[in-house]
Amino acid sequence: MKTGAGAVYPKQLLDSAPVLRMFSPDIEIARGKFKEFNERKNQDKCLEAEAPQKRLIDEEARREIKKVLVATIEIPQVKCMPKLQRKELLRKIKKIDGLSVRQAARILGI
Numbered sequence: 001m002k003t004g005a006g007a008v009y010p011k012q013l014l015d016s017a018p019v020l021r022m023f024s025p026d027i028e029i030a031r032g033k034f035k036e037f038n039e040r041k042n043q044d045k046c047l048e049a050e051a052p053q054k055r056l057i058d059e060e061a062r063r064e065i066k067k068v069l070v071a072t073i074e075i076p077q078v079k080c081m082p083k084l085q086r087k088e089l090l091r092k093i094k095k096i097d098g099l100s101v102r103q104a105a106r107i108l109g110i
Contacts, residue, residue: 056098064096079110
């Protein structure tokens with residue numbers, strides 16, 4: 001088996017007949033239907049890149065974290081809270097869109 005220009009590949013690797021027969025026994029009709037099928041718009045999510053999620057800058061992140069905190073709790077107090085209470089609060093903070101776990105840890109000092 002050679003590679004590059006004029007390469008020789010195993011027949012079954014490049015044999016389009018089995019695929020085209022799925023569209024029609026007539027090779028020309030099958031090619032047309034195959035092309036139409038491949039160019040058809042669809043909602044498939046395969047290799048399309050997802051739009052990257054916008055990350056919050058630290059100031060925005062602080063504002064969002066403060067919204068989650070009870071009015072009587074300030075950001076520096078979070079690390080001194082009882083473990084169960086802190087864990088529950090951190091679960092809510094982790095759900096903030098655009099906030100990474102590392103960013104939250106840095107802001108909260110934990």
